[in-house]
Every structure is written in C-alpha cells, then in structure tokens.
Amino acid sequence: MGRLSTYRIIFSFFISLFLLGTAFGQTGKIAGSVYDADNGDPLVGVNVEVLDQFTGAATDGNGEYVITIAEGSYTLRITIIGYESVDKDVKVISGETTRIDFETNQTIAELADVVVVIGSRAQRPRTSTESVVPVDVIDIQQLVSQAPQVTVNEILNYAAPSFSSNTQTISDGTDHIDPASLRGLGPDQVLVLINGKRRHTTSLVNVNGTFGRGNVGTDLNSIPSAAIKRVEVLRDGAAAQYGSDAIAGVINIVLRDATDKLNVTTNAGSYYSSESEGDNDGSYENVSMNYGLPLGTEGGFINFTGSYEDRDPTNRMKEWEGQIFAGYNSTDPNYSGDPDADITDAELARRGQTRSDYNMRVGQAAYKSGSVFLNMAIPTSKTSEVYAFGGLSYRNGNSAGFYRLPYQERTVTSVYHNGFLPEINSIIHDRSFAIGIRGKAKGWDLDLSNTWGTNTFQFQIGNTLNASLEDATKTSYNSGGHGFTQNTANFDASRHLDDIMEGLNMAFGFEYRYENYEIIAGEEGSYAKYDKLGNIVTPNTPDSLIVRGPNGSARPGGAQVFPGFRPSNELSEYRTSAAFYADVEVDFTESLFGTAAYRFEDYSDFGSTNNFKIAGRVQATDDFAVRGAFSTGFRAPSLHQIYFNSTSTLFVDGIPNEVGSFSNDSRVAQILGIPKLKEETSQNISLGVTANLPDLNTTVTVDAYQIDITDRVVKTGTFSAGDGEDELAALLASVNATGAAFFANAIDTKTQGVDLVVTHRYDISEDAFLSSNISATYSETTQEGDIHSSPLLKDKESTYFDETSRIYLESATPRTKINITETYTRTNWNAMLRGVYFGEVNEATNNVDNQQLYAGKWVFDTSVGYKILNHTWLTVGINNLLDTYPDEAIKANQSSGRFLYSRRSKQFGVNGRYLFSRLSFNL
Structure with missing residues (x-):
C-alpha cells in the first residue's frame, strides 16, 4: 500500500468520526458520596456509572462525585474492585441537584465478582463466574x-x-x-x-x-x-x-x-542472594x-x-573452565x-x-x-x-x-x-x-x-x-x-x-x-x-x-x-x-x-479464512x-516470519x-x-x-x-x-x-x-x-x-x-x-x-x-x-x-x-x- 493510500484511509476515518459524532446530538446534576458500609469511611476512585448512558464519574479524595446530565430517569451503578456493586434509581430535574449516597460492603473480588469486558459484546454485565468461558x-x-x-x-x-x-x-x-x-x-x-x-x-x-x-x-x-x-x-x-x-x-x-x-x-x-556477585546485584x-x-x-x-x-544486570556465572590462551598468546618472550x-x-x-x-x-x-x-x-x-x-x-x-x-x-x-x-x-x-x-x-x-x-x-x-x-x-x-x-x-x-x-x-x-x-x-x-x-x-x-x-x-x-x-x-x-x-x-x-x-x-x-465459536x-x-x-x-x-532475513x-x-x-x-x-x-x-x-x-x-x-x-x-x-x-x-x-x-x-x-x-x-x-x-x-x-x-x-x-x-x-x-x-x-x-x-x-x-x-x-x-x-x-x-x-x-x-x-x-x-x-x- 502506498503512503498516499494510507493517508486517505486515516483521513476517511476521521471524517467518519466527525459525521458520527454530529449524528448523536436543560440538564441537572446528581451528587453524592460513597462509603464503606462496615466502617463508614469514604471510598476513593469508585466508578459511578449511569447505565445505558455514556457518562459517569469517579469519587474524589473525599468519596464524593458529581454528574451533570440531561433531565430524565436513570439508574446509577457503583463499582470498585473489592466491594459489591450497588444500583440505585434516580430522577433528574432540570436546574436541580439530586443527592444519591451509596454504602457498599467489601467482598471477594480478585478473580470472581468483577464485571468483565472480554469475551462478550453484550451490554449485560457478567462476572467471571457468570461467563461461558474462563x-x-x-x-x-x-x-x-x-x-x-x-x-x-x-x-x-x-x-x-x-x-x-x-x-x-x-x-x-x-x-x-x-x-x-x-x-x-x-x-x-x-x-x-x-x-x-x-x-x-x-x-x-x-x-x-x-x-x-x-x-x-x-x-x-x-x-x-x-x-x-x-x-x-x-x-x-x-x-x-x-x-x-x-x-x-x-x-x-x-x-x-x-x-x-x-x-x-x-x-x-536488589537481589541479596547466595549467588549474587558481591553482597547484592x-x-x-x-x-x-x-x-x-x-x-x-x-x-x-x-x-x-x-x-x-x-535496572542493573545480574550475573550467575561461576568460573570459566575452558581454554583461554594458546601458545601464540604467550607473554613469555622465551x-x-x-x-x-x-x-x-x-x-x-x-x-x-x-x-x-x-x-x-x-x-x-x-x-x-x-x-x-x-x-x-x-x-x-x-x-x-x-x-x-x-x-x-x-x-x-x-x-x-x-x-x-x-x-x-x-x-x-x-x-x-x-x-x-x-x-x-x-x-x-x-x-x-x-x-x-x-x-x-x-x-x-x-x-x-x-x-x-x-x-x-x-x-x-x-x-x-x-x-x-x-x-x-x-x-x-x-x-x-x-x-x-x-x-x-x-x-x-x-x-x-x-x-x-x-x-x-x-x-x-x-x-x-x-x-x-x-x-x-x-x-x-x-x-x-x-x-x-x-x-x-x-x-x-x-x-x-x-x-x-x-x-x-x-x-x-x-x-x-x-x-x-x-x-x-x-x-x-x-x-x-x-x-x-x-x-x-x-x-x-x-x-x-x-x-x-x-x-x-x-x-x-494468503487468502481468506472462516471461523466460528459456540458456547453455553x-x-x-x-x-x-x-x-x-x-x-x-x-x-x-x-510479516516477521515471512520476511525476516539476517546472518x-x-x-x-x-x-x-x-x-x-x-x-x-x-x-x-x-x-x-x-x-x-x-x-x-x-x-x-x-x-x-x-x-x-x-x-x-x-x-x-x-x-x-x-x-x-x-x-x-x-x-x-x-x-x-x-x-x-x-x-x-x-x-x-x-x-x-x-x-x-x-x-x-x-x-x-x-x-x-x-x-x-x-x-x-x-x-x-x-x-x-x-x-x-x-x-x-x-x-x-x-x-x-x-x-x-x-x-x-x-x-x-x-x-x-x-x-x-x-x-x-x-x-x-x-x-x-x-x-x-x-x-x-x-x-x-x-x-x-x-x-x-x-x-x-x-x-x-x-x-x-x-x-x-x-x-x-x-x-x-x-x-x-x-x-x-x-x-x-x-x-x-x-x-x-x-x-x-x-x-x-x-x-x-x-x-x-x-x-x-x-x-x-x-x-x-x-x-x-x-x-x-x-x-x-x-x-
């Protein structure tokens, strides 16, 4: 592909991006705080999502958030790894601020209850244990x-x-x-x-x-x-x-x-090991x-x-046991x-x-x-x-x-x-x-x-x-x-x-x-x-x-x-x-x-390929x-495998x-x-x-x-x-x-x-x-x-x-x-x-x-x-x-x-x- 064709593709993409953005085209506010239900501490970095809308916020250092959104009825969801997700309904009135606070409990989340994105294009959230594949x-x-x-x-x-x-x-x-x-x-x-x-x-x-x-x-x-x-x-x-x-x-x-x-x-x-060079490396x-x-x-x-x-290097070689010098390397003049x-x-x-x-x-x-x-x-x-x-x-x-x-x-x-x-x-x-x-x-x-x-x-x-x-x-x-x-x-x-x-x-x-x-x-x-x-x-x-x-x-x-x-x-x-x-x-x-x-x-x-997947x-x-x-x-x-060549x-x-x-x-x-x-x-x-x-x-x-x-x-x-x-x-x-x-x-x-x-x-x-x-x-x-x-x-x-x-x-x-x-x-x-x-x-x-x-x-x-x-x-x-x-x-x-x-x-x-x-x- 020539350089000009590449530029045309990129230019066409940005034009499409602009047109799609213009095709999607009186607000109120939702504000509140998110707390740990066990100890009442504010939670920082919690994702507050407005479901089915492409907007939301994250809580600040005081556990607080603010979302500006058009008038209407919505569902909020909070998520943070290590805590339960919680949903709440809210009605937003133009020119007004509606306060919605959340409390959430800590839970197992490392590998089980976090909503995953990979493996599905569906909008319904699923955790890793709910997915059809691991x-x-x-x-x-x-x-x-x-x-x-x-x-x-x-x-x-x-x-x-x-x-x-x-x-x-x-x-x-x-x-x-x-x-x-x-x-x-x-x-x-x-x-x-x-x-x-x-x-x-x-x-x-x-x-x-x-x-x-x-x-x-x-x-x-x-x-x-x-x-x-x-x-x-x-x-x-x-x-x-x-x-x-x-x-x-x-x-x-x-x-x-x-x-x-x-x-x-x-x-x-640093590596403090029995095999390190010196005390550490x-x-x-x-x-x-x-x-x-x-x-x-x-x-x-x-x-x-x-x-x-x-990062510094390490060395785990002990000692070279093979030949180093031949007769022609001798420093003995005799x-x-x-x-x-x-x-x-x-x-x-x-x-x-x-x-x-x-x-x-x-x-x-x-x-x-x-x-x-x-x-x-x-x-x-x-x-x-x-x-x-x-x-x-x-x-x-x-x-x-x-x-x-x-x-x-x-x-x-x-x-x-x-x-x-x-x-x-x-x-x-x-x-x-x-x-x-x-x-x-x-x-x-x-x-x-x-x-x-x-x-x-x-x-x-x-x-x-x-x-x-x-x-x-x-x-x-x-x-x-x-x-x-x-x-x-x-x-x-x-x-x-x-x-x-x-x-x-x-x-x-x-x-x-x-x-x-x-x-x-x-x-x-x-x-x-x-x-x-x-x-x-x-x-x-x-x-x-x-x-x-x-x-x-x-x-x-x-x-x-x-x-x-x-x-x-x-x-x-x-x-x-x-x-x-x-x-x-x-x-x-x-x-x-x-x-x-x-x-x-x-x-x-190399031509075309067809592939499928079924799961349940x-x-x-x-x-x-x-x-x-x-x-x-x-x-x-x-391309590397096809064209790589060297000595x-x-x-x-x-x-x-x-x-x-x-x-x-x-x-x-x-x-x-x-x-x-x-x-x-x-x-x-x-x-x-x-x-x-x-x-x-x-x-x-x-x-x-x-x-x-x-x-x-x-x-x-x-x-x-x-x-x-x-x-x-x-x-x-x-x-x-x-x-x-x-x-x-x-x-x-x-x-x-x-x-x-x-x-x-x-x-x-x-x-x-x-x-x-x-x-x-x-x-x-x-x-x-x-x-x-x-x-x-x-x-x-x-x-x-x-x-x-x-x-x-x-x-x-x-x-x-x-x-x-x-x-x-x-x-x-x-x-x-x-x-x-x-x-x-x-x-x-x-x-x-x-x-x-x-x-x-x-x-x-x-x-x-x-x-x-x-x-x-x-x-x-x-x-x-x-x-x-x-x-x-x-x-x-x-x-x-x-x-x-x-x-x-x-x-x-x-x-x-x-x-x-x-x-x-x-x-």
Missing part, C-alpha cells in the same frame, strides 16, 4: 501495592498460573523483550488488547535459543503497571471473536480512569505517577501515567612451544589473573526505560462520547554475549589484549494511539474506532570489533534494526432485546487492518567481511587474500555478538486484511445461556453451573556458527524446497464448572480444555551447504554464513490441560479480613503426527524440526503451576504471603544423552504494608524468600562453566532472593 480478573493496583513484582510480565507470571514469562540471557534481542505465553502455547498465539482494542506486537522475532523461538510476541512491559486498572485473561480460543492470534486466549488490559486522585509510587530493591528503581482530571461537567475524564525504571597448545594456567599466572576474569554475564539485562500513557473520554451528547488512549515508551537495554577469548580467531589481541565481552545495546521505541466514538442510535450501541501502534528495535553493538579488519576495526557499530507498524479500524454495533426469551444480544462489526514490517541495514563494518586489501570478501575473493588468525582460521566479518543487517536484508513489506464478524448471545431461560460467533477474514497475502452455560442450581465451548481458530503467519552468530555446544535466516521466497529456500508459509488453524474445546458458595464466602471454577493446532510455524534447525548444491554454498558464502534456517509450517500439536481457581474470604473482625486464593494449571503440549518436511528434505526431518525445538515447544516451560496467596487486610496495614510452584522442565538440547529433567520448585513471596501517614503507605517485602534456585545443570550442559543453571529452559529465573521497599502517596 476469565481471570487480576487487580493490578492491589498487586502493585503489595507484591514484589512491578512489571506487567512479572506480575502476571506470579498471579496467573496459565501465564508464563521469564527474562532470558545470552539470546540477543530476546534479552530485552521477554517472551510470554498462555497455556504453554507460543507468544504469538495469545492476543493482547488495550481497553478492548487490538495491541500491536513487537518488531522482534525470537530466533535465538529460548522458549518462543521463531515467534513474535507483544511487549507487555512497554505498558507501565501504574497505568493499569485491571487485567482480564480470557483462557479460551477466541479467534472467531477477535481474529488472528487468539488461539490460546486473549489478554485485555483495562487502563485506569480515576479522577481527582494523585498516586505517586517509588520502588527500590540487579538493583532496581522505579518511580511512577498517576493522576486524573475531570473534563467538563458531564463525566468526562483524562487520566495520565508517567513511569521511569532503572616461549618456544607449540603455538596451538593450551597454555591457559601458565599464562594466567604470568598475567596475575584468574579464570573468573574471563567470565561472561549470565543473568538479566540492564535497562533504563521511561513511559507516558493516557486514557480519556469526553461525552459529546446524552448518548455518545469520544474516547482516546495511548502511550509512548522508551527502553535502552544492555546485555552481553559470549566472551571472545584471546586464543580465538574472533579476537584481535592487539585491540583487546585479554579478549573482550561484546555488548548489545538496544534502543526500543513503542508508540500507540487509539481514538473512537461510541454511542446509541435507534436502540443500537455503536462504536467506531481507529487504533495505531508501532515498535522499533535498534541494535548498537559496543565493546566489539570486526575481526577481519584487525587493527583497523572500530570497537562499536550500528548494526541496524527493524520496525513494525499496525493500524486497525473497527466499526462495532450491538443491540439488546429484552422481549426475546429472557434476553437476546446481537452484534456485528467490520475491521480493516494494515501491517508494515521493515528491516533497516546497519553500517558497512557491522556486517561486511574484508580481505587483506580492505575490500569486501566475495565468493570470487582469492584464498590468499582471506584474513586469518594466528591459528590459521579465517577471521569472521561483521560486528562480534551481532553482525549487522545488510543492504540485501533491508526491506519494507506490508499487507492488509478485512474482516466481518457477528455474534449472538441468548438467555434462553434464567438458567440457560448460549452464544455463537462467526468471523470471516481476508488477507492480501447451564445454571444447574443457585450455586452451581456448567459451561463449555467449541471453536475454530487461526493465526496468520506474521547471526549462534553458539551450538559452545561453538560459534554463522547462521543465515532466509525468507521462504528466497533462492536458498527454493533450492531446499522450503514452501511458502500458510496460516495455522486450530480447534479448541473446553468444559468447566463454577460454584458460588455464599455461606462459605468461597467461589470455585474448574475448566478442562484441548487445543489442536495444524501447520504450526516453527524456526527450523540449521541446514549446511552439503544439504543442497554448489549454488547453495555460494549463496551462504555471500552472506558470511555456514548454514541456513527458515520458518516453516512444520508440525501439528495437541495441548490438553485443566485450570482450577478457588477464592475465599474470612472476616476476622469489623475492620480486618483474610483473603485466600488458590489457582493451579496443568497444560501439556505434544507434537502430533509426522514432520511436514519438504520433499527434498525427507531424510532431514531431525533438522527440519530438531530435538531442541521439540523441547522448547513441549517442556521448556512448566506444565504445572500452582499459586497459593494469603492476604490479611486491616484498616491501616496489610500482609501477604504467597507460594508459587513452578513445575518441572527439560533441558533443550539436540544431544539426547544430555537431556536433563529439572525438578519442580516452590518460590515464596511475602510483604507487609503499613499506613505511616494519612495518605502514605510503606511496603517492604521479599520475592523468593528462601533464595530458591533451579536444579544445577549437569556438567555436559554447563558449557565449561558458563551456565550453572540452564540457559535455555527457564522455570522461574536464576536471580534468587529479592528484597524491596515501596512508598506510595495517595492524595
């Missing part, structure tokens, strides 16, 4: 105030068992954007929404040795937790409702909308602010959030031995060094980041409002690669006498903005919106060199980067009919999406390999001109740790998709509820219900290899018969029960599921030049690569599992209660059937989908997670104790003899909060109270002392005990 509602603000975790990925990893995310190490760009998954599926098989609108993914495709290899995810950490009101996790296939990617489920992030309330929070902490500081203002007198608002983070001999111990003694001086940095990356978010809505009439939300975030990360040792041809000792530890410095920008108008017209609820988002990732490589330039090399390079942009326009319409059975809701909508993926080349020295004359090496360069190290091996070109993108890698590709969707929800009786959804979507690059819920008794669903789904291969250094069993990633329309792919990518398809079935036990203050939900995925996209193993022909060898040499890898629809998978959620509340006294939450998941993914290798590679299935890839997919993250949380709350203080069980995982390796099972472990968190002043809370606590670590890797998996704990299979990280303090001001 939904977790996570009160982010409560967790941010009590739990040790601050970033969204960390919070969800400890709060929602079906969600999994960990920081990675020595994995290039993936050190800087944590891959996350739902129900053990890929990071690209869960859809993320913000306020119900599709969020863009990152521009990074994970190509190194981590869980989620070959996948593209969404950077949840680019959204500050201080901006989030709650997170809704829909644990069911929803592609028929929301489109591509929603195979495992949907995560909907609801932004804060409170007004007249200032919250400032500071966090500080990995220090973390965060300052965030959230403030909302009313706009006008009819319930409009704007809510701002600003956040800044500064040395006359074998120049290739290992003289490490003698040379360390001569230099007054230890093996630890040559350690890598194995742990979390360092970063500094800042973000600004807003959420706003302005009523334009009695029945319509304009809304907008969005944010800007910036992250500057720093991670390290493998140490380049003095004896290796990758090191030029005249530049780095003792070798060097190359660094990847990331510059990540994330921007998004959504705007829309919603309102009522002739009984229909209408919503027209446009959501734009973009992510860019630039690689600045430091403390490095281009070995083929030897002394002429620079020590830092711009290796280029990539970007991804998405623009989604939606029109939604829904209508509720009370006179059909017990109520019927019908909805339909249209979506048009534009996506663009680009790769930007780095500077020449970041990717080029030079000969002795300073010219770029080509397949025709004579062997006599190849630059070689002291050991006779050819020196590699490009920036060490991350060779730059070449001009031949550079591209800017786009695609569009158009969709129509419809769904109906019917209350057949007071105890029988059913839904059906259908979606047709057409992509400009039977209220068997007042306290017990059964629910179930069946759906088909799909995931379009991302990177991959370490296999500690040995560096230059591997080229080639797109499926490349000549290399054609030689090996690699077909073009097509969409993944899925079938999802779930069955569950819910129980509300009011006499026991307890809710229970249990949901079992099975997800079958066909033609799943994976990153293949590495094919060598010997797998093709002379032309393949020449093509690999032209990009300084010794092997080739691709994205391919290689396998089918089956995922089966069960989720359990139990919530309980015990009232200790009038001003104290204990909340108990138990949630658990078991999810098992297995490869089904044969590997879909190309006809030319029928004898190469073990490379097409290798053993490492199988383990990443099946068992590199815990199949079992259990969360038990106890929270004690009193007027001026609270306490939390949480235990999370992370189940066993397997070492991801192609060497069957070295495959290792790491046992499951419990990790405990605790915190205590106290109201030290009228508006000030101090919280202190510990993550990983017992300083628990995963099992140590066997010697064969430690890469000569580099990785005491598995680098590739993460259970819960390897940072150990974390101590923190938090100061929160609420004004």
Whole structure:
C-alpha cells in the first residue's frame, strides 16, 4: 500500500468520526458520596456509572462525585474492585441537584465478582463466574501495592498460573523483550488488547535459543503497571471473536480512569542472594505517577501515567573452565612451544589473573526505560462520547554475549589484549494511539474506532570489533534494526432485546487492518567481511587474500555478538486484511445461556479464512453451573516470519556458527524446497464448572480444555551447504554464513490441560479480613503426527524440526503451576504471603544423552504494608524468600562453566532472593 493510500484511509476515518459524532446530538446534576458500609469511611476512585448512558464519574479524595446530565430517569451503578456493586434509581430535574449516597460492603473480588469486558459484546454485565468461558480478573493496583513484582510480565507470571514469562540471557534481542505465553502455547498465539482494542506486537522475532523461538510476541512491559486498572485473561480460543492470534486466549488490559486522585509510587530493591556477585546485584528503581482530571461537567475524564525504571544486570556465572590462551598468546618472550597448545594456567599466572576474569554475564539485562500513557473520554451528547488512549515508551537495554577469548580467531589481541565481552545495546521505541466514538442510535450501541501502534528495535553493538579488519576495526557499530507498524479500524454495533426469551444480544462489526514490517541495514563494518586489501570478501575473493588468525582460521566479518543487517536484508513489506464478524448471545431461560460467533477474514497475502465459536452455560442450581465451548481458530503467519532475513552468530555446544535466516521466497529456500508459509488453524474445546458458595464466602471454577493446532510455524534447525548444491554454498558464502534456517509450517500439536481457581474470604473482625486464593494449571503440549518436511528434505526431518525445538515447544516451560496467596487486610496495614510452584522442565538440547529433567520448585513471596501517614503507605517485602534456585545443570550442559543453571529452559529465573521497599502517596 502506498503512503498516499494510507493517508486517505486515516483521513476517511476521521471524517467518519466527525459525521458520527454530529449524528448523536436543560440538564441537572446528581451528587453524592460513597462509603464503606462496615466502617463508614469514604471510598476513593469508585466508578459511578449511569447505565445505558455514556457518562459517569469517579469519587474524589473525599468519596464524593458529581454528574451533570440531561433531565430524565436513570439508574446509577457503583463499582470498585473489592466491594459489591450497588444500583440505585434516580430522577433528574432540570436546574436541580439530586443527592444519591451509596454504602457498599467489601467482598471477594480478585478473580470472581468483577464485571468483565472480554469475551462478550453484550451490554449485560457478567462476572467471571457468570461467563461461558474462563476469565481471570487480576487487580493490578492491589498487586502493585503489595507484591514484589512491578512489571506487567512479572506480575502476571506470579498471579496467573496459565501465564508464563521469564527474562532470558545470552539470546540477543530476546534479552530485552521477554517472551510470554498462555497455556504453554507460543507468544504469538495469545492476543493482547488495550481497553478492548487490538495491541500491536513487537518488531522482534525470537530466533535465538529460548522458549518462543521463531515467534513474535507483544511487549507487555512497554505498558507501565501504574497505568493499569485491571487485567482480564480470557483462557479460551477466541479467534472467531477477535481474529488472528487468539488461539490460546486473549489478554485485555483495562487502563485506569480515576479522577481527582494523585498516586505517586517509588520502588527500590536488589537481589541479596547466595549467588549474587558481591553482597547484592540487579538493583532496581522505579518511580511512577498517576493522576486524573475531570473534563467538563458531564463525566468526562483524562487520566495520565508517567513511569521511569532503572535496572542493573545480574550475573550467575561461576568460573570459566575452558581454554583461554594458546601458545601464540604467550607473554613469555622465551616461549618456544607449540603455538596451538593450551597454555591457559601458565599464562594466567604470568598475567596475575584468574579464570573468573574471563567470565561472561549470565543473568538479566540492564535497562533504563521511561513511559507516558493516557486514557480519556469526553461525552459529546446524552448518548455518545469520544474516547482516546495511548502511550509512548522508551527502553535502552544492555546485555552481553559470549566472551571472545584471546586464543580465538574472533579476537584481535592487539585491540583487546585479554579478549573482550561484546555488548548489545538496544534502543526500543513503542508508540500507540487509539481514538473512537461510541454511542446509541435507534436502540443500537455503536462504536467506531481507529487504533495505531508501532515498535522499533535498534541494535548498537559496543565493546566489539570486526575481526577481519584487525587493527583497523572500530570497537562499536550500528548494526541496524527493524520496525513494525499496525493500524486497525473497527466499526462495532450491538443491540439488546429484552422481549426475546429472557434476553437476546446481537452484534456485528467490520475491521480493516494494515501491517508494515521493515528491516533497516546497519553500517558497512557491522556486517561486511574484508580481505587483506580492505575490500569486501566475495565468493570470487582469492584464498590468499582471506584474513586469518594466528591459528590459521579465517577471521569472521561483521560486528562480534551481532553482525549487522545488510543492504540485501533491508526491506519494507506490508499487507492488509478485512474482516466481518457477528455474534449472538441468548438467555434462553434464567438458567440457560448460549452464544455463537462467526468471523470471516481476508488477507492480501494468503487468502481468506472462516471461523466460528459456540458456547453455553447451564445454571444447574443457585450455586452451581456448567459451561463449555467449541471453536475454530487461526493465526496468520506474521510479516516477521515471512520476511525476516539476517546472518547471526549462534553458539551450538559452545561453538560459534554463522547462521543465515532466509525468507521462504528466497533462492536458498527454493533450492531446499522450503514452501511458502500458510496460516495455522486450530480447534479448541473446553468444559468447566463454577460454584458460588455464599455461606462459605468461597467461589470455585474448574475448566478442562484441548487445543489442536495444524501447520504450526516453527524456526527450523540449521541446514549446511552439503544439504543442497554448489549454488547453495555460494549463496551462504555471500552472506558470511555456514548454514541456513527458515520458518516453516512444520508440525501439528495437541495441548490438553485443566485450570482450577478457588477464592475465599474470612472476616476476622469489623475492620480486618483474610483473603485466600488458590489457582493451579496443568497444560501439556505434544507434537502430533509426522514432520511436514519438504520433499527434498525427507531424510532431514531431525533438522527440519530438531530435538531442541521439540523441547522448547513441549517442556521448556512448566506444565504445572500452582499459586497459593494469603492476604490479611486491616484498616491501616496489610500482609501477604504467597507460594508459587513452578513445575518441572527439560533441558533443550539436540544431544539426547544430555537431556536433563529439572525438578519442580516452590518460590515464596511475602510483604507487609503499613499506613505511616494519612495518605502514605510503606511496603517492604521479599520475592523468593528462601533464595530458591533451579536444579544445577549437569556438567555436559554447563558449557565449561558458563551456565550453572540452564540457559535455555527457564522455570522461574536464576536471580534468587529479592528484597524491596515501596512508598506510595495517595492524595
């Protein structure tokens, strides 16, 4: 799509927005206060909604609210997490103020009684236990105030068992954007929404040795937790409702909308662990602010959030055990031995060094980041409002690669006498903005919106060199980067009919999406390999001109740790998709509820797809219900998977290899018969029960599921030049690569599992209660059937989908997670104790003899909060109270002392005990 066509679409959208706003076109006031029914305290930040009208307010610091609205009769509803919702009728008279006060009781709300938005387009409110599919509602603000975790990925990893995310190490760009998954599926098989609108993914495709290899995810950490009101996790296939990617489920992030309330929070902490470098490492500081203002007198608002983070690295490497020096590195002028001999111990003694001086940095990356978010809505009439939300975030990360040792041809000792530890410095920008108008017209609820988002990732490589330039090399390079942009326009319409059975809701909508993926080349020295004359090496360069190290091996070109993108890698590709969707929800009786959804979507690059979903819920008794669903789904291969191409250094069993990633329309792919990518398809079935036990203050939900995925996209193993022909060898040499890898629809998978959620509340006294939450998941993914290798590679299935890839997919993250949380709350203080069980995982390796099972472990968190002043809370606590670590890797998996704990299979990280303090001001 040309730039002019894009501008026309955006211009047409804003014209439509204006026309719809003008189509919706003597007031009085409603005022009052909201109190805690137990102690009479005013409640701050309560949402006061005028039902069936797009207006409302939030209570201020004194628990008071004011709504200006046209004369008429209305119903008010108050909602706040942790309290019962209450409805009251009111009649507004022009020119007068009607006072309506509310009292509400505290209740269980963390995962049960909060009205959810995700999974339905109906206007009738339903709680997570009333929905036809499982939904977790996570009160982010409560967790941010009590739990040790601050970033969204960390919070969800400890709060929602079906969600999994960990920081990675020595994995290039993936050190800087944590891959996350739902129900053990890929990071690209869960859809993320913000306020119900599709969020863009990152521009990074994970190509190194981590869980989620070959996948593209969404950077949840680019959204500050201080901006989030709650997170809704829909644990069911929803592609028929929301489109591509929603195979495992949907995560909907609801932004804060409170007004007249200032919250400032500071966090500080560090890892005080038996494995820390020195007394502690990995220090973390965060300052965030959230403030909302009313706009006008009819319930409009704007809510701002600003956040800044500064995180130091951690290192859990013990000591390098392998070779460091060869004879040609000797500083002894009288040395006359074998120049290739290992003289490490003698040379360390001569230099007054230890093996630890040559350690890598194995742990979390360092970063500094800042973000600004807003959420706003302005009523334009009695029945319509304009809304907008969005944010800007910036992250500057720093991670390290493998140490380049003095004896290796990758090191030029005249530049780095003792070798060097190359660094990847990331510059990540994330921007998004959504705007829309919603309102009522002739009984229909209408919503027209446009959501734009973009992510860019630039690689600045430091403390490095281009070995083929030897002394002429620079020590830092711009290796280029990539970007991804998405623009989604939606029109939604829904209508509720009370006179059909017990109520019927019908909805339909249209979506048009534009996506663009680009790769930007780095500077020449970041990717080029030079000969002795300073010219770029080509397949025709004579062997006599190849630059070689002291050991006779050819020196590699490009920036060490991350060779730059070449001009031949550079591209800017786009695609569009158009969709129509419809769904109906019917209350057949007071105890029988059913839904059906259908979606047709057409992509400009691979054609169209049809998907449907049916679901139902039977209220068997007042306290017990059964629910179930069946759906088909799909995931379009991302533009990143279709077009990504580069050359990177991959370490296999500690040995560096230059591997080229080639797109499926490349000549290399054609030689090996690699077909073009097509969409993944899925079938999802779930069955569950819910129980509300009011006499026991307890809710229970249990949901079992099975997800079958066909033609799943994976990153293949590495094919060598010997797998093709002379032309393949020449093509690999032209990009300084010794092997080739691709994205391919290689396998089918089956995922089966069960989720359990139990919530309980015990009232200790009038001003104290204990909340108990138990949630658990078991999810098992297995490869089904044969590997879909190309006809030319029928004898190469073990490379097409290798053993490492199988383990990443099946068992590199815990199949079992259990969360038990106890929270004690009193007027001026609270306490939390949480235990999370992370189940066993397997070492991801192609060497069957070295495959290792790491046992499951419990990790405990605790915190205590106290109201030290009228508006000030101090919280202190510990993550990983017992300083628990995963099992140590066997010697064969430690890469000569580099990785005491598995680098590739993460259970819960390897940072150990974390101590923190938090100061929160609420004004």
